[in-house]
Amino acid sequence: MNRLQRALDALVERIDTPAPIVLADVMQDNIDRMQAFAAEHNLDVRPHVKTHKCVEIGRRQVKAGAVGITAGNVGEAEVFAAAGFDDIFIAYPIWTAGTKGPRIRKLAETIRLRIGVDSVAAINALADAMGEDAGRLEVVIEVDCGARRSGAPAEAAGGLAAAARNRGLVPAGVFTYPGHGSASPDARQGAALDQETALTTAVRSLSAAGITPDVVSAGSTPTVEFATGGVITEIRPGEYVFNDLNNTRLGACTEDQIALFVAGTVVSDWVPDQVILDVGTKVLGREGSPERGFGGIAGTNATLSKLNEYHGFLPLPEGFQPGVGTVLPVVPNHVCPVVVNFEEYIVTDSTGTSLERWPVDARGFLN
Template sequence: MNRIQGALEALVERIDTPAPIVLVDVMQENIDRMQAFTARNNLDVRPHVKTHKCVEIARRQVRAGAVGITAGNVGEAEVFAAAGFDDIFLAYPIWPSGTKGRRIRRLAENTRLRVGADNIAAINGLADAMGAEPDRLQVVIEVDCGARRSGAPAEAAGDLALAARNRGLVPAGVFTYPGHGSAGPDARKGAAKDQDTALIAAVRSFNAAGVTAEVVSAGSTPTVEFSTSSVITEIRPGEYVFNDLNNARLGACTEDQIALFVAGTVVSDWIPDQVILDIGTKALGREGSPERGYGGIAGTTAVLSKLNEYHGFLPLPAGGFRPRVGTVLPVVPNHVCPVVVNFEEYIVTDSTGTSLERWPVDARGFLN
């Protein structure tokens, strides 16, 4: 964590807190490392932009070799399409209600758009939304691999692909999300194995239906290390670009690979064994628990024990660590994704803290 502390010391007089600080050199190392991993394992990487929601960062990922991007909703896809990204996978089981149908149709006119689906009703809705040109839209069937989120049983994938093809849509392949790999360090490998089992079964189901699964798409940052099965064609990690305490605790990254922290200032110290920071749920979100904390102070064992909307409660561990009022501290979030949506821009520097840029969080607020 020395890189974080060094950068903050150089920046402290030039920023207002709370503020999300991105170490661009660490971030670029993360991007390059993931690209090298996929090259070694004959995989494509399609990073999930929901983590950063920033056009500049996505451009860096594509320049490094990403085949396209993954988005979490139609609004995110629109923001990145408007910025020139023309290969987008909307990895979510979209229901094309309200304005979404025509928005998807417009996106498909100007991009190679893939959309997730896990049921017949959604497939029919997407086909209806595409009107006379359903073949402009590629559908990727989502299957469940044990996370018990969205996703059809793997054995149903072929029937869903066939239903899409019969409606004129293009069934491109299958995807899944091994979210149960975040349960703990020992869960990552098992979740990746579950992912492989589900994807293999889904591809077999496609074959039985007479449909070719050209895309076999896997996630996520915690399980990427083990997502090297020959059945997989691409991976969709998101958090790897910044990393966070959750991934460090899982063993999916080292602390030196964390590229984002939130600078917060000590504003009160009346309680002998505690200080208060100007950083609460409005900045960090609510990820955490009293047992593991709501974010850690880089370079120390101290963690925030409680958050109010604008207050962060920091118990002081034994050993002399007692920051004074006015001290700016680097808070590393448990989960980076909920932090990003709370800010309009990143403060971008490097590990030396000598440079300073501001990059907009372009897709902030786009929730549908």
């Protein structure tokens, strides 16, 4: 029997579905493995908490050796700062609209805070928000390495860092995100090389402006295996803590390293060769396609072919016939969208004998 199904069977009478199940022992192995990888290559780990949004998991990452955490927005940073995390990097080009300016200033008074920037306009807005306390805030210049997301050209990093310095902010270094490494298994190494090239160019640009970076920060889970050389000082993986089907397909993890799945119940079986699960877009998000599916059933080759808000359509391969009431372990394509849909995790281990509930503390904090 599949390991995830075995753990689920031990829990099934004690939980309601749909529910996110975390195998704490597998998760801890993932945390320790990443930390050991970083130590081997003389890198710092700054995990991205957007994947789990959970204070308890963040504490385990820091206890294992992480130098701090990465957040995706001000709200996430506030939740973790209130829980005692004192070294936070918001790896996003924040624009200080509404209440964000005062909130950033307050955070910078109590913790070591770094914020991503990729424009002079954002730098000036942050400096205006910080006022006479500008020297408390560190900024990290975001450069594009081929993902075509946010990020300035690498050769512009020095000019942006100088602009931050001129406004009294502290230019701490550079970062990038090699998102194009998720395109296919073959894309991972090439994206990591693009990342190294862009960061090297950015560091040279900073040096030309008379600035020595304290941090040269790289992501992500699919490419981290290849982020081991050159100027990189820090890695920011997020999904590694749980892993998912996408990372399995990319070769970034094995099936045995998946630490989160969703318990879903078969609620209808009237259509021949298909059942309906209580797992829809409100649980899994919308990542997927009819060709690769919208999530898979652990231990089988069955994949969800379609999702409505509360319905998951599961075509049944030959020899697999779960009846109404059967509870199945659904592995998401992408784990991050799943987390934001639940207030708590059901936490157990690979045997399913223990049961704890951990809050998803930063759920709903999107700005």
